[in-house]
Amino acid sequence: MTTDTIGRFERSLAALEVTSEVVPASAASERIGTAVDDPAVGTALPFEGASLPDAVTAEPTPAELENAATGVTPASFAVAEHGTVAIASSERGDEPVSLYPDRHVAVVAGSDVVADLGDGFDRLLEGFSDGRESVVFATGRSATADMGGLVHGVHGPGEGHVVVLEDR
Amino acid sequence: MASDPSRGETAERLRHLLETEGEIVRPRASEDNARREAAYDELADLETLRTEARAIKEEAIERLPELIQTVRTAVEENGGTVYVADDAADANAYVADVVDVAEADGRSDHDRPSVVKSKSMTTEEIDLNDALEREGVDVYETDLGEWVIQVADESPSHIVGPAMHLSRERIAELLREEFDPDVEFETAADLTAFARDYLGERIREADVGITGANFVVADSGTITLVTNEGNARKCAVTPDTHVAVAGIEKLIPSMEDLEPFVNLIARSATGQPISQYVTMLTPPTPSPTLEFDGPDADEPITASDGESDREFHLVLLDNGRTAMREDDQLRETLYCIRCGACSNACVNFQSVGGHGFGGETYSGGIATGWEAGLHGQDAAAEFNDLCTGCTRCVDACPVEIDIPWINTVVRDRINRGKDPGTYDFLVDGLTPDAESGSGVPLDKRFFGNVGTVAKLASATAPLSNWLAGTGPVRALLERTIGIDRRRDLPVFQRQSLVDWFEANGGAEASRRRARVGTALEREAVLYPDVYTNYVDVARGKATVRTLEALGVPVSVPSLPESGRAALSQGMIATADRRASELYGELAADIDAGRDVVVIEPSDLAAFRREYERLLPEASFERLRSNSYEICEYVYGLLENGADVGALSTADGDEPIAYHSHCQQRTLDLEAPTTAVLERCGYTPETTGSECCGMAGSFGYKREYYDVSVDAGEQLAEELEGSERVVASGTSCSDQLETLLERPVPHPIEVLGPDR
Ligand code: SF4
Numbered sequence A: 001m002t003t004d005t006i007g008r009f010e011r012s013l014a015a016l017e018v019t020s021e022v023v024p025a026s027a028a029s030e031r032i033g034t035a036v037d038d039p040a041v042g043t044a045l046p047f048e049g050a051s052l053p054d055a056v057t058a059e060p061t062p063a064e065l066e067n068a069a070t071g072v073t074p075a076s077f078a079v080a081e082h083g084t085v086a087i088a089s090s091e092r093g094d095e096p097v098s099l100y101p102d103r104h105v106a107v108v109a110g111s112d113v114v115a116d117l118g119d120g121f122d123r124l125l126e127g128f129s130d131g132r133e134s135v136v137f138a139t140g141r142s143a144t145a146d147m148g149g150l151v152h153g154v155h156g157p158g159e160g161h162v163v164v165l166e167d168r
Numbered sequence B: 001m002a003s004d005p006s007r008g009e010t011a012e013r014l015r016h017l018l019e020t021e022g023e024i025v026r027p028r029a030s031e032d033n034a035r036r037e038a039a040y041d042e043l044a045d046l047e048t049l050r051t052e053a054r055a056i057k058e059e060a061i062e063r064l065p066e067l068i069q070t071v072r073t074a075v076e077e078n079g080g081t082v083y084v085a086d087d088a089a090d091a092n093a094y095v096a097d098v099v100d101v102a103e104a105d106g107r108s109d110h111d112r113p114s115v116v117k118s119k120s121m122t123t124e125e126i127d128l129n130d131a132l133e134r135e136g137v138d139v140y141e142t143d144l145g146e147w148v149i150q151v152a153d154e155s156p157s158h159i160v161g162p163a164m165h166l167s168r169e170r171i172a173e174l175l176r177e178e179f180d181p182d183v184e185f186e187t188a189a190d191l192t193a194f195a196r197d198y199l200g201e202r203i204r205e206a207d208v209g210i211t212g213a214n215f216v217v218a219d220s221g222t223i224t225l226v227t228n229e230g231n232a233r234k235c236a237v238t239p240d241t242h243v244a245v246a247g248i249e250k251l252i253p254s255m256e257d258l259e260p261f262v263n264l265i266a267r268s269a270t271g272q273p274i275s276q277y278v279t280m281l282t283p284p285t286p287s288p289t290l291e292f293d294g295p296d297a298d299e300p301i302t303a304s305d306g307e308s309d310r311e312f313h314l315v316l317l318d319n320g321r322t323a324m325r326e327d328d329q330l331r332e333t334l335y336c337i338r339c340g341a342c343s344n345a346c347v348n349f350q351s352v353g354g355h356g357f358g359g360e361t362y363s364g365g366i367a368t369g370w371e372a373g374l375h376g377q378d379a380a381a382e383f384n385d386l387c388t389g390c391t392r393c394v395d396a397c398p399v400e401i402d403i404p405w406i407n408t409v410v411r412d413r414i415n416r417g418k419d420p421g422t423y424d425f426l427v428d429g430l431t432p433d434a435e436s437g438s439g440v441p442l443d444k445r446f447f448g449n450v451g452t453v454a455k456l457a458s459a460t461a462p463l464s465n466w467l468a469g470t471g472p473v474r475a476l477l478e479r480t481i482g483i484d485r486r487r488d489l490p491v492f493q494r495q496s497l498v499d500w501f502e503a504n505g506g507a508e509a510s511r512r513r514a515r516v517g518t519a520l521e522r523e524a525v526l527y528p529d530v531y532t533n534y535v536d537v538a539r540g541k542a543t544v545r546t547l548e549a550l551g552v553p554v555s556v557p558s559l560p561e562s563g564r565a566a567l568s569q570g571m572i573a574t575a576d577r578r579a580s581e582l583y584g585e586l587a588a589d590i591d592a593g594r595d596v597v598v599i600e601p602s603d604l605a606a607f608r609r610e611y612e613r614l615l616p617e618a619s620f621e622r623l624r625s626n627s628y629e630i631c632e633y634v635y636g637l638l639e640n641g642a643d644v645g646a647l648s649t650a651d652g653d654e655p656i657a658y659h660s661h662c663q664q665r666t667l668d669l670e671a672p673t674t675a676v677l678e679r680c681g682y683t684p685e686t687t688g689s690e691c692c693g694m695a696g697s698f699g700y701k702r703e704y705y706d707v708s709v710d711a712g713e714q715l716a717e718e719l720e721g722s723e724r725v726v727a728s729g730t731s732c733s734d735q736l737e738t739l740l741e742r743p744v745p746h747p748i749e750v751l752g753p754d755r
Helices: A003-015 A027-037 A062-067 A092-097 A115-129 B002-043 B046-062 B064-078 B089-105 B120-126 B128-136 B144-152 B169-178 B188-205 B231-237 B257-272 B320-327 B333-336 B349-353 B367-374 B375-383 B403-416 B442-448 B451-458 B463-468 B471-481 B497-503 B506-514 B530-534 B537-549 B564-568 B572-591 B603-615 B615-627 B630-639 B662-666 B668-680 B704-718 B730-740 B749-751
Strands: A019-023 A040-042 A056-058 A070-074 A078-080 A084-088 A103-109 A135-139 A161-167 B083-084 B114-117 B138-141 B208-211 B215-217 B222-225 B241-247 B277-281 B309-318 B524-527 B595-598 B627-629 B654-659 B682-684 B726-727
Touching: A003 A019, A003 A161, A019 A027, A027 A070, A027 A161, A040 B333, A070 A092, A070 B128, A078 A103, A078 A115, A084 A092, A084 A103, A084 A115, A092 A135, A092 B231, A103 A135, A103 B375, A115 A135, A161 B277, B002 B208, B002 B726, B046 B064, B046 B257, B046 B333, B064 B083, B064 B451, B083 B089, B089 B128, B089 B208, B089 B241, B089 B309, B089 B349, B089 B471, B114 B128, B114 B188, B120 B128, B120 B241, B128 B138, B138 B144, B138 B188, B144 B169, B144 B188, B144 B564, B144 B603, B188 B231, B208 B231, B215 B506, B222 B231, B222 B257, B231 B241, B231 B277, B257 B277, B320 B333, B320 B367, B320 B572, B320 B704, B333 B367, B367 B375, B367 B403, B375 B403, B403 B572, B403 B603, B442 B471, B442 B564, B451 B463, B451 B530, B497 B506, B497 B530, B497 B537, B497 B682, B506 B537, B524 B537, B530 B537, B537 B630, B537 B749, B564 B603, B572 B595, B572 B603, B572 B615, B595 B615, B595 B630, B603 B615, B603 B627, B615 B627, B627 B630, B630 B668, B654 B668, B654 B704, B668 B682, B668 B749, B704 B730, B726 B730, B726 B749
Parallel strands: A019 A161, A040 A056, A040 A070, A070 A103, A103 A161, B083 B309, B114 B138, B114 B208, B208 B241, B241 B309, B524 B595, B595 B627, B654 B682, B654 B726
Antiparallel strands: A078 A084, A084 A135, A135 B277, B215 B222, B222 B277
16 A cells, blocks of 8 residues: 555554554564554464564463563554454454453555545455454554443554554 | 323423433434534535435345345345244244354353344334343343443433433443442443453443444345444454344445445434444354364464354344335335434424433434334334424435424324324325314314414404413413413414505505515515414515515415414324315415415425425315415525515624524525525524424423523524524514514514515
8 A cells, every 4th residue: 555545554553542553574573562462362463574583372272361561463554534343253363362451563565555434345345255254443542431421442452553553 | 183181291201301311312412413504505416315325125126025135135145044034032942042042052151042143223112132032042132322321221312322311420420330339430431441451342242232223235245234333343253143133214225325425424413424333244254263262262262273163143123114114194204224313403302311212222213213113103102292393404414304294194103193104094085074072182172273263363352362361261272282381472463464555555556566676577465474464464574565665576375274283283184184275275376476475484395395295286285386485485586586685684794593494495495595685785693503492483492491491592502692683484483473572573574674
């Protein structure tokens, strides 16, 4: 995608108080290491040349998941318009890893950042026809206004960070 | 006829709600409404999206039996189960069975089976929690608002914000009483943290997760859940058994159909561009199940190697929906996506909240349709009259449901005290006298025929006014037809507008007078609505003078009532007859190329909206496209070369506060008035309140007087600082004159040339 789309994505994220950075795949591991709070758990990254740092426990146990401060997962794609990351359910546990810990770090390829919801739906439908049929559009931090004021971090993460891989 | 004590009781109950829950609901609902408006404004293609969403729902309901088959096949192919439940008991028994089996081969060692739930109005509708608890199941709501309601043992007061009526202090108190916690509850963050921990544990231990569904995609078997907290995702994927309970109306054909709804639902519900989590789940999902207890807690979550042992049940609830689908008037209710926008936009909802403006399960404007369809007409009867037909919800609804019309139809059916379903003839094939001897309450017939009353009162003025002002008469009016004695009554003029116009030479003389101005080659028929004709005659005279000064000759014939009054009482048969009579009388004028000019916005709204249901299509179209609101008409004349100098103009920046009329706003007719005021040298400020609360007869009624004044006060507060206030509707003027204690004329009275 164009730099502009990524710029728009970053601005949308900033408006949601989700931090972000654009890095080359080769720097991903190190940057993720800096972005996580310990203990961190994660699921494997499908991007060439990018992997989870050692400090992030891949294939966590439920106990590790429960105690983790950060969860790191890839995003199938992202929607610049809203600052949305699309997380597909998988056997590896992307869904719970992106949901349980209080901080979520999403890693997305720059070429997977699409402009708007319409393009996001195109990607979603492609995924559906390829059998990726459970996806969440996650936008910003978990929130509630039910307790008499706006609070972030309810059942889902209260903090977010997105790593965009500029060369993927 | 409603007996006096019951009016008194209703008044008392509503007064109590005004003082307790309404105080908390109003700022929250009106904020949500303002946010919704702003989020709608951001969408360049809003109307296209709404129309698209509506069309998808129409098609889905049309094809419903087929979609049920499709989803059954899809879910079963995925490895899940579909159960179509006829009614609440059927659904509850099925879910209880699923829980039973899940617990029997369950992983947890606690004594009682446990269920975690995410928010679902459908499970509220069937009282699932009570049913499961009777079977010995522990049920935990995990949406924070819903959980608070569960702890408080109350019912939701809003479709989207179930605890909207509870203050933070009250929530803290409730949780302290229930849990006696070690921590202090000072802030919303404290409360949320406590809830997160407590409910997190419940979710980790649960045998079964139950969710609702915002949409169910038939051809893939995908459940869409729209939430901000993340609890629905957790409930759906943590336990190894997931049950989704959804009304059959939640089915949409395919994934392509989802997009407009995702675009609209968060905007209409909370004013967000998109919700935090839009989950599209095609269960059973590949996500590993999570055992936080026991030996598996220390095995990697991926250990099962993709062999998910998940179980999924989709329970599709009928519970009256099939009958609603076959009911031409209630069918539209099934398009509702339960966003709550119609509640937030409603001035009376804002005043009393969903415990006043709601039935057994559902609340707000659309609740009338839901309750009548699912729980029966009586369930709707209690609150249906709180819908005044102001139509402010019409623009709010993302699927373009004509909510006021549903309220009108159900009111009509309630009036008749007969079963729904057998009354399709209400709209086509009405008998002229359907209201007489049909059990329509006396007060409704009084207000519904207010034109006859006004005619009589005018003919006997000032005696009628003097009489009506006396104590004994007020007491009698209150006792018989329920007119609250605190409300000022209209003062009837001895000479009606029609008589005045005739006394001044009629149409002939008007043609002469109009020749003085620029010739625009237009002629107008002024519709003398009941109030302009008998009460607010001054605004009628100002209109005649204005049009003549702008070069348009006028006629003011004596015309039948529009039927607006009857409609607001749910007397559709009477309204239908009036519409035909009126159209019959106006047809010749329209044929002759005359424009129909209307002062009272609610009558114009009848011509432009409700008549579509009452007149043949061609007649409706002709009347609609040839009738104009007075300021809209003046604007058009000025745009076409009429001389603004003929009007009473100000010096350029004279401030004036303008309250448009609720129905006028729905017709997008606020702008022409402000434009004309500007051209005449004023600086208009418009109001933000949705409705003045008077709403025709509503504010006169003893049971609603306090609710009406409450809404009026919100508006009056906005206007307090303005020296000069104008309003388009008679009701609005009456309400404001009482509350502001000064004259509130129609804009045309300010703009009309002095003579
Ligand atoms: S009727 Fe329309 S506005 Fe009201 S809840 Fe349903 S979808 Fe929302």
